[in-house]
Amino acid sequence: MKSLEYGDEKISEKEILIAIPSMVIGVGILSLPRRIADETIGSDGWIALVIAGAVCVLMIWLMAKLAARFPHQSFISYASIIVSKPIAKIITFLFAVLFISIAAFHIRVLGDTSQQYLFNQTPVEVVTLSFLLVVVYAVSGARAALFRLNMLFFPFIIFILLLVLIFNFRWIEPSNLLPVFQTNVKDYWKGIQTSTLSYMGFSIVLFYTAFARQPKKAPKIAVLGMTIPIVIYVFVYLTCLMVFGQISTSNLLFPTIDLAKRIELPGGILESVESVFFVVWTMGAFTTTAMALDVSILALSYIFNRMKKIGLVLILSPIVYYIALLPRDISQISLIAGLLGTIVISYSFLTTLVLFLIAKLRGVGRNDKTSA
Amino acid sequence: MIKRVHKLFICCLVLILLSGCWDGISIEERGFIIGMAIDVAKDGNKNGSNDELTLTSQIAVPAGLGTPSGGGGGGQKGYMNISASGISIYDIAQDVANQTNKMPFFEHLKVIIVSEEVASIPELFANVMDVFIRNRDTHRGIYVVISKGKAMDILDIQPENEQLPARYIDKILENSLRKTGEMKPVRIGDIHEYLLTESSFVLSEVAAKNNRINFEGGSVFKGDSSKVIGSLSLEEMLGYELITGQEVRGPVVVDFKGHLTAYSIREANSKIKIKAKDPKNIEIDVIIKLEGEMQETFGTVKLQKTSEVEALEKAVSDKVKEIANKSIEQAQKELKADVFGFGDNLKKFHYETWEQMKDNWDKGDNYFSNSTVNVTVKTEVRSDGVIYKSKE
Incomplete structure (x- = not known):
């Protein structure tokens, strides 16, 4: 099989704009309403979602700003300028490890969920493996192709999600949103933490801005791209609440799937709309996994720059598969989800802040007059 | 030649893999x-x-x-x-x-x-x-x-x-x-x-x-x-439906000026307003709004004058109020169970009061049974069919 190659490895603004929501919206959207509803009272969860979103928007803006200071330079090269080469290598390597774990986690959750709802008899190992093979095929080609795939998939994902929300209009009970503002500060804090975890993955900006045609515009575009998942999450969450009520939502394993199952099209044209939803959700999980794997390959290729890309892919994929199959059951998976999310978010926040501050203090990179 | 064998091998592999489905159950x-x-x-x-x-x-x-x-x-x-x-x-x-x-x-x-x-x-x-x-x-x-x-x-x-x-x-x-x-x-x-x-x-x-x-x-x-x-009972169910504001359509038969008259509900709405100052004496206002038409009468009513229409509206309102009150009484006195979702309403609109009293609402001290429920019914008669009178 010959991999597809494009003339240039540059990506346009639009592609970055779409890549961020494609990365952020992954397997988490299925259980997100439950996790938020579990910690807040009434419809207060949206506040947590928005606050966490705002923090992430700020973070992604910093990341893009940092990367844009060094136009067309890879993460490791600008990190080396800011904090010597060996430290930059360690930072990059840790990013690679984290993104490998994200990819593995997504593959596992996708396998488990598909087994729950679609293939009862098929072993989860087989579902996981076949999904991994498709992902591997996607990342072994050109990077630009991956971005173009995002562009292709994203409208479908949004369209079907909107459809699910709209068709549930019949069941909506707006009074389910009450009471409001009853959550105490402690629970808000918990809700914000949970929400922040659901936005993990946007640190791809650190790596992908290097390929942008106009890095100057990157911060603005990254912020714009980040608002898309926030809006979608808030809508999905509020719809779940209005349809099921807060207590039911917090007791459903995957409220978003139940939302899709709730749909009854008039005349019984299509029963079980959730199968369409599953297809689209798989596309969403696919773009997330593929990009996570791609970023880790990118990061590793900076460190081991003599290795060929396909070699890295072949080494990484068994590792991903092995990690994916490590958790034994659903409780371990959710434990790992929380842990992984916390590590990924805090690590990316910390690195970005430190790198940004040092770059600012030492005055390396393009100075502020031109970048502002 | 080797390439051909290669292709053949891949084809066979595809055949084997594609036909297998763990979850295949024929219809x-x-x-x-x-x-x-x-x-x-x-x-x-x-x-x-x-x-x-x-x-x-x-x-x-x-x-x-x-x-x-x-x-x-x-x-x-x-x-x-x-x-x-x-x-x-x-x-x-x-x-x-x-x-x-x-x-x-x-x-x-x-x-x-x-x-x-x-x-x-x-x-x-x-x-x-x-x-x-x-x-x-x-x-x-x-x-x-x-x-x-x-x-x-x-x-x-x-x-x-x-x-x-x-x-x-x-x-x-x-x-x-x-x-x-x-x-x-x-x-x-x-x-x-x-x-x-x-x-x-x-x-x-x-x-x-x-x-x-x-x-x-x-x-x-x-x-x-x-x-x-x-x-x-069936009538109490109607009252229950009207109070909770379900999609109700159907007849309410009233006695209007000594004759049976059937009023058909076309649209029913209800609003529940709760005054929750004292948990031991919750005041609940239920406002039921009905819209419909006269479908049948045994008398010779002619709904021409406004006063006539208003009289019929009042008759229907009274009847519906009676039905609703019966349902409430059954729920409060006989069953001691809040089936109308007043508790849910309290939780939504009076969260703090509700948190204090949720264990004593329709269980424990049963504040529900002691609460006052006022039913107000507003009826509108839109039309009375295509004739004025069917008999003299």
Whole structure:
């Protein structure tokens, strides 16, 4: 099989704009309403979602700003300028490890969920493996192709999600949103933490801005791209609440799937709309996994720059598969989800802040007059 | 040459891999369960913890259904009912697979009928519902009704115009009777919420009579005792529906100037406003708004003058108020169960008060029974048909 190659490895603004929501919206959207509803009272969860979103928007803006200071330079090269080469290598390597774990986690959750709802008899190992093979095929080609795939998939994902929300209009009970503002500060804090975890993955900006045609515009575009998942999450969450009520939502394993199952099209044209939803959700999980794997390959290729890309892919994929199959059951998976999310978010926040501050203090990179 | 072998090998591999499907069940091997009835088993002990249940599953037989124009296929029935007994519902359902040559398939399940006997045993109703809420194939839109006698008898009703009894019940619940105000279709998703919040609720009560389904009223499920504790009559059901603001359509027969007059509700709305200053004396205002037309009169009313219209409106309002008050009295005094969702309203609009009193609302000290409920009815008569008078 010959991999597809494009003339240039540059990506346009639009592609970055779409890549961020494609990365952020992954397997988490299925259980997100439950996790938020579990910690807040009434419809207060949206506040947590928005606050966490705002923090992430700020973070992604910093990341893009940092990367844009060094136009067309890879993460490791600008990190080396800011904090010597060996430290930059360690930072990059840790990013690679984290993104490998994200990819593995997504593959596992996708396998488990598909087994729950679609293939009862098929072993989860087989579902996981076949999904991994498709992902591997996607990342072994050109990077630009991956971005173009995002562009292709994203409208479908949004369209079907909107459809699910709209068709549930019949069941909506707006009074389910009450009471409001009853959550105490402690629970808000918990809700914000949970929400922040659901936005993990946007640190791809650190790596992908290097390929942008106009890095100057990157911060603005990254912020714009980040608002898309926030809006979608808030809508999905509020719809779940209005349809099921807060207590039911917090007791459903995957409220978003139940939302899709709730749909009854008039005349019984299509029963079980959730199968369409599953297809689209798989596309969403696919773009997330593929990009996570791609970023880790990118990061590793900076460190081991003599290795060929396909070699890295072949080494990484068994590792991903092995990690994916490590958790034994659903409780371990959710434990790992929380842990992984916390590590990924805090690590990316910390690195970005430190790198940004040092770059600012030492005055390396393009100075502020031109970048502002 | 080697390339060719290569290609051939890949083709063979694809053939093997693509044809294999772990989850492949051909459609004729699936047993499409469309209705289920749950009874207490005859020889099971009734009050012990090991209530033996009898589960009757109605499985569609596609061969007997025929085409819409061609009728059933040679006198064959379009369904079969299979009963089995056991302790766990899931266990019994799997037993069905052994009795027939089909794999049970729950995705098309439409109605669950639970016998009053099962629902009257504490906790059992909630336990029985668990498997249906938990299962990944069932959806949250399944209707649940209570049967007065044996639940399995309902699945034996064979209507002339429908081939599947479960479908017949489903259609009745969905279309016609929802609008007459005598019954409330409750879906399993709603029940999940009621059970989680320990609220009381009303389920439609049906019985099989002369090969027809007959609505007997409503069974009241009390949240904290987790069982059916009583019932509402058909008229009380209408009052209940009007108070909770369901989609009610249908006749209200009033005595107007000494003659029977039928008023038909076209649209009904209700608003509940609660004043929750003192938890021990909650004031609840229920405002019911009706819109409709005069359909039938035994007298010679001519709705020409405004005063006449207003008089009829008042007569209807009084009648509806009476009906509503009866339902409230039944709920407050007899059942001591808040079936109207006032508690939910309190939680939504008076959260702080609710948090203090939620353990004593329709349980404990039962503030619900002591609360004052004021019903106001506003009726509008839009028209009186296409004639003025039918007789002198």
